[in-house]
Amino acid sequence: MSATDVVTLDRGNGTSCRIHRFGATVISWMCKNEEHIFVSSKAIFDNKKAIRGGIPIVFPNFGPWECGPQHGFARIRTWQLSQPPTKDSTGNIMATFTLEDTEDTRKMWNHRFKLTYKMTLLEETLQMEFTIENTGTEEFAFTCLLHTYFRVPDVRTVTISSLKGLTYTDKVKDDAKDVEQRDLVSIQENVDRVYIDTPTEHAIGNTAGGKTLLLQKYNLPDTVVWNPWQEKAAAMADLGDDDYVTMVCVEAGAVATPHTLAPSHSFQARQTFVVSA
Numbered sequence: 001m002s003a004t005d006v007v008t009l010d011r012g013n014g015t016s017c018r019i020h021r022f023g024a025t026v027i028s029w030m031c032k033n034e035e036h037i038f039v040s041s042k043a044i045f046d047n048k049k050a051i052r053g054g055i056p057i058v059f060p061n062f063g064p065w066e067c068g069p070q071h072g073f074a075r076i077r078t079w080q081l082s083q084p085p086t087k088d089s090t091g092n093i094m095a096t097f098t099l100e101d102t103e104d105t106r107k108m109w110n111h112r113f114k115l116t117y118k119m120t121l122l123e124e125t126l127q128m129e130f131t132i133e134n135t136g137t138e139e140f141a142f143t144c145l146l147h148t149y150f151r152v153p154d155v156r157t158v159t160i161s162s163l164k165g166l167t168y169t170d171k172v173k174d175d176a177k178d179v180e181q182r183d184l185v186s187i188q189e190n191v192d193r194v195y196i197d198t199p200t201e202h203a204i205g206n207t208a209g210g211k212t213l214l215l216q217k218y219n220l221p222d223t224v225v226w227n228p229w230q231e232k233a234a235a236m237a238d239l240g241d242d243d244y245v246t247m248v249c250v251e252a253g254a255v256a257t258p259h260t261l262a263p264s265h266s267f268q269a270r271q272t273f274v275v276s277a
């Protein structure tokens with residue numbers, strides 16, 4: 001990984017965020033010396049393969065895709081740093097990354113677009129604003145998602161709130177639909193679920209340092225919960241055998257229903273992590 005590949009936002013006081021320009025992938029968020037983002041011990045940084053961990057950006061398609069690679073191409077393209085890290089008068093630090101269509105993306109998916117991804121590092125908060133513009137002359141449909149891997153001491157003790165009563169698609173059970181019954185979701189096996197139409201905030205308990213993290217989202221109506229567990233983790237070349245224990249993916253997205261964007265229109269979404277108690 002070369003130094004020019006990584007952009008650092010640093011507030012001091014052990015609070016920083018590092019973003020790899022490949023995929024504009026957040027690879028670290030430290031808050032008061034506590035790392036909240038998981039990156040695999042076997043992650044490959046060859047600017048070809050998606051980084052295993054961090055916050056890959058899924059666009060223009062979530063999951064397997066007839067036009068190109070799983071989860072689309074945004075996570076495997078090098079983004080431009082359009083606004084280098086800048087501090088405002090309150091001490092918050094922001095940086096902005098952009099990605100536009102190229103001949104190569106148009107061969108896969110013949111649409112013109114501009115993605116803008118603005119990160120803001122606040123004192124105990126990390127905010128990610130994601131904008132998709134249709135810069136072409138025809139409408140297009142997409143799904144998108146911020147595929148966050150949180151770093152946790154032990155996934156078996158993690159809890160996720162605000163999913164009770166919601167319908168989910170269970171990708172481990174051939175996309176069977178079911179309704180979540182639990183007040184707090186915990187993970188004790190391979191889980192891969194798309195919860196549909198979720199509220200704007202989840203509290204994730206027992207994350208790094210025993211802290212509860214709030215995941216707040218805007219215009220990202222669905223929440224994916226994923227952990228490959230032991231057997232599937234062992235079969236993944238870029239995930240250490242025991243890495244599944246120290247990660248949980250809670251992913252905010254617009255995936256259950258594709259979103260259609262008219263020419264010259266834009267779609268704006270946001271996710272924010274707040275360190276709570």
Ligand SMILES: O=P(O)(O)OC[C@H]1O[C@H](O)[C@H](O)[C@@H](O)[C@@H]1O
Pocket residue numbers: 050070071171192193224225226249251
């Ligand atoms: O291996 P990847 O292409 O990075 O996908 C990793 C995972 O992403 C999401 O969480 C999906 O719901 C899973 O089905 C998938 O396995």
